Amino acid sequence: MTISEINYKKETTLEPINLGQLTTLNLGPTHPATHGVFQNILQMDGERVVSSESTIGYIHRAFEKLAERRPFYQITPITDRLNYCSSPINNMGWHMTAEKLIGIETPKRVDYMRVIIMELSRIADHLICNSILGVDAGAFTGFLYIFQQREAIYDIFEEICGARLTTNIGRIGGMERDFTPSIIAKIYRFLDDYTLALKEFESLFNRNRIFMDRTIGVGGISAERALNYGFTGPNLRAAGVDYDVRVTTPYSSYNDFDFDIPIGKNGDTYDRFMVRNEEMWESLKIIRQALDKLPAGKHHADVPDFYLPPKEQVYNHMEALIYHFKIVMGEIEIPKGEVYNCVEGGNGELGYYLISDGGRMPFRLHFRRPGFIYYQAFEEMIKGSLLSDVVVTMSSLNLIAGEIDA
């Protein structure tokens, strides 16, 4: 027997360490930490995760099929329910996709209004992700403090469009109504209130050693792996890649505003938390700039073929009534073609791949859901970590079931 053989034997005897003692733990689909519904079947060695398998699709709602059977303007309420934490971004992304296909140029005022609304909903999205991370780490109170600010955002949305969460905000070609002075005042008040609330939230978490210990080095992913896994948004930025659709391909006049892209170092949970946190500050900056510079003008583009005429004209003028009927019945000229358009959603690059055959409904509409794509890295991210780490990693990724399962 040679030495190499002995070594080989030693290794093989050591290899299957207590394989018989692995326990299977079913995390989900109704586990409190999943916030939505996924199943993770964990193979555990004591508290340590040896391997895992994710199952998704527990709220698969067939968005893409549904979008093929609804006229263009009816798809807006469907997009609401994709990433329901930041519905307005989904709405706007869809409007911009349709506008790109049709070739509508929106006035500056519409762009600025969209930027304000999108940044508000980005705050709402990041806020819920970060505070839920706090809840999963065991601190419930910060969540309730910051949620009051989300309630303020709801208030603003309600004033703009009439609903809190599933907003159905805006229309193809513009906004459904102009900002009233009270909305603008409310947003200004929110900017001031939120600054205080966010500072308070930060002092509860940012430098708290218990929280830092829980999150630093947990669920990390390198920039290379993250790119290979198709990460985008805050989770990619946490790994150190400053990819942001708002900057690389500016839409809705994002290049008018001055803001930074916060990035992290190792892509671990603390990085993600801090990047999201800092992005909220940047969003506040953008909103303030947009509000200060809000240009005058109409709140919609001048496209009578696609944008509903005002109601008074519909009641009183035949021409407007005809346009009205045509738009609602969907008998409008929509060009053929295929478009890919993306916006920076709460979780990353939210893409819409639209194929139109000229009919009243899209021939095919595919949503590039960032959450769906980066969720597959989860198995790799939690390998070898503790059960508690699984939970905080999961909530720091901001997994929204509606977005993942589509």
Place this chain on the structure above:
Amino acid sequence: MVNTAEAPEGVEGPGFFATSLDKVVGLARKHSIWPLPFATSCCGIEFMATMASTYDLARFGAERPSFSPRQADLLMVMGTIAKKMGPVVRQVYEQMSEPRWVIAVGACASSGGIFDTYSVLQGIDKIIPVDVYVPGCPPRPEQIIDGLMRIQDLVEKEPTRRRDSSEYKALLSSYGIK
């Protein structure tokens, strides 16, 4: 398995003692409904808003969400239940201990809502009995609280022995739940 209180001997039927006991128990249960938030999608976020400071579900004694079905009194199904999820909902319902109530929050849970698609269950009342429906997509927190108060009304009026009655058993068996 149902071990609700047995009436003392001699008080068969709704005698005075039994009815006043029912009243007390009903009142107590009414104020201590521990929900199991079965939140799958958008309505879950509005449920968070209901739990949060502005609406504060705690005022009704219902702020302790028990994620373990054994400890819960009220199953709040919030959000779309896909056909893949259906068996899970049912299992959770079966694991809950009596008395249990179910509230379907939002259009999706109640009827499928906008998602009249091949993959979505068209209302959870196809698999488990539902006590209260809350419309809205998602319902406002006010509506969720409203739904909870409807449940409270039900709970308060329910006799302690209802769960042993043959009607109730027939209801369950019509859903195939033993």
Place this chain on the structure above:
Amino acid sequence: MQLTNRSKLVVNKELSWSEKLYLPAIFSGMMITIKHLFRKKATIQYPEQKREFSKVYRGKHILKRDEQGRENCTACGLCAVSCPAEAITMVSAERKKGEEHLYREEKYASSYEINMLRCIFCGLCEEACPKDAIYLTEELMPANYDRSNFIYGKDKLVQPLGTSAHPKTYKPYKK
């Protein structure tokens, strides 16, 4: 990877000496929470206190009457077509002689039903209506015990006679 010149590193993972001790952060956190103990509470005690909704809130539907008490709806079906949840069904009928005080147009909806459990309150029907007939009011849809109670017919939807179109129920669309 550096893609733009606007990136900003925001993470500092080094713990300072005092942060390592746990206690200062815990103490400052506790100071924050104790401050909230004495603060005004944010709770709105629904149902006793009601929150004010915005003027454009999309709640329960109403079928409006005009100033003379006639129903505005002409059963054109645009609302049903525009409904993404396909929750609206209606049957149209011709107005007969002598019903002019009831219906404003020649056609009217003899039955008009909204399945409130299907409805997602998106407001597209209100937007699609060319006759100033259907509106989403600020009233909330109440919860109910039975599924069949959620099919709202004309009896529940049409604005009651004698009520004026007061601002609570009447929202001018697109000012």
Place this chain on the structure above:
Amino acid sequence: MEILLIDKVFLIVIVFAVSLVIALYSTLAERKVSAFLQDRLGPNRAGIFGLLQPVADGVKFFFKEDIIPNHADKALYILGPSISMITALMTSAVIPWGSYIEFDGRQIALQVADINIGILYVFAVVSIGVYGIMIGGWGSNNKFSLLGALRASSQMISYEIAMGLSIIAVVMMTGSMSLGEIVRQQHGFNWNIFYQPIGFLIFCICAFAECNRTPFDLPECEAELVGGYHTEYSSMKLGLYLFSEYINIFISSAIMSAMFFGGYNFPFMDLISSPNLLAALGLIAFFAKILFFIFFFMWVRWTIPRFRYDQLMTLGWKYLIPLALANIVVTGTVMLISSSFK
């Protein structure tokens, strides 16, 4: 002898009732305090200010279906909550609630049993308490419960050591292991906290750990283990578990006040001559301290995040135990030096 027995039985019944009532209302207090810390109102619909809330919860528990899962170990499943409850209640026997009252010409000590190793007794009972959680968690035959039970037991063992060591310093100073004697020595404002701040800190942290409270609530943390060891429990068995947790908090608070904050002693107590008045005031002082600590428990719980399992172990073994040992050494040295100067 017989009169003494009657006194004791009377006292035991009172202590028992008081612990139950305090634990009962601790549940309400927890909900109210958390609500107030979080800008909410908390339960306020069951009775005025929600005062009947605990009663409602209790009645609900009693009338809820009691499921014993088919796959559970029946005997252990029932034994678990019972042990938890019994051990939680046993500790109150050695706590000196007050000095003594004069009644019918006799002096009646307000302590059920002033045994000379009171502290050790407390430790023994507490160390048995973990069986309730372990047995219940194992008997449920559920993986979350089992993990919760494992966490509970390793946590308890680890923190008991640091807790014991932190107390040794106090025992060295007072020279007695009787709680009654320790409290008597802190007459007036001569409280142990001024001599043993680090000991108190360690003891306090360990008490949090022994009571499974945030930041050490790993055995039942909701986000990871659903309900931890009591995941499978319903109705009154769950009630007993939750209840025993609050009794433990109450007892821990009482021991902390007795050991470090003078128990029933309060400043300027020598100005009062009537023993009965003194006892009454002492009782009030003692309960004020206890209630403060109960509030403190809740305050901490609703402020900070929880530890991770391995961090918890690191904290216990690598920081608290050495710190406690150092505390003993320093205390010994100081005692030696000061005695040689006397």
Place this chain on the structure above:
Amino acid sequence: MEEVELNKEFITSQLTSSFGHYIINSEETYGMITITVDRSKILEIMNYLYLDPKLSFTFLTDLTGVHFPEPKDELGVVYHLHNLPANIRLRIKTFFPKSDSVIDSLTSLFSSANFMERETYDFFGIIFKGHPNLKRILNVDDLDYFPLRKEYALEDSTRTDKDDTMFGRG
């Protein structure tokens, strides 16, 4: 590495020089370069696009399927690639008949392709050769059809509360 502008002509010529007639078509629609390729070389082409230092399309933005019932009843897979530093997006399309819906998997190149290919399989029944775990991802495992193909209905047949005769629905 010299600076080259990644425009349609350059990319097409690069690809054609290596793959010749496997590159079927190239166009630019709505500001995005779209190249239709033959499915038999898809993995090689992707590999080339990934590894070529001038092209280096290293980020797979999106992968999805399309079903064209008319005129030939064929399925397609559409890839969206992104060169992040140069900020150029590229759409690769490939088509094949429904009867023979097999294509090489990209999982060896992009980890992100895993779920997306599973989803495409789940929706369209396109089989990705070499995928490590090709099974349904969103739908229930025992679904016996591929729901996003055009011939299948969207609606759930069990619902009872809708009137399909209304306004041309159904």
Place this chain on the structure above:
Amino acid sequence: MNNILFLSLSLVSIFSAIMVIFSKNPMYSILFLVLTFFTLAGHFAIFLGAEFLAIVNIIVYAGAIMVLFLFVVMLLNLNKESEPNTPMISKIAAIIAGGMFLLVLFSALTNQIYAPEPLYTKAGEIGLVKNLGKILFDEYLIPFEISSVLFLSAMVGAVMLGKKDLKQG
């Protein structure tokens, strides 16, 4: 009164000691062992006046060591199926070893039983912490110190063993 107490305590302790061996489930064995410790502690406290010893017995054995045992059993999840088949040789060895132990015990105890002075007459003196400490640090100082050194080395050894295991795993 005392006799009844003694008898019942002894009965319970013997019964639970037997059950430790005869219960199939290791979980139950451990719990019965804990009960045995309790009854023994009762003996110490009530009949020997050794309260300190009794309490320490409970803390150390029931509160710490048995919890660890329980911990291990829970981790390993022992049940009937996974119980390894013990070979005949070890069974025989166990019987022989047990028999020898019994012999030793018996001979030791027979000496004690006929000891001129029953132990419990000293009740109230040896059990107290003060007396115990005095004896330990006075009469038995050297054995005490030696055993503490032994203890320390055992601890160091345990730490070393644990460390090594960690590296390999």
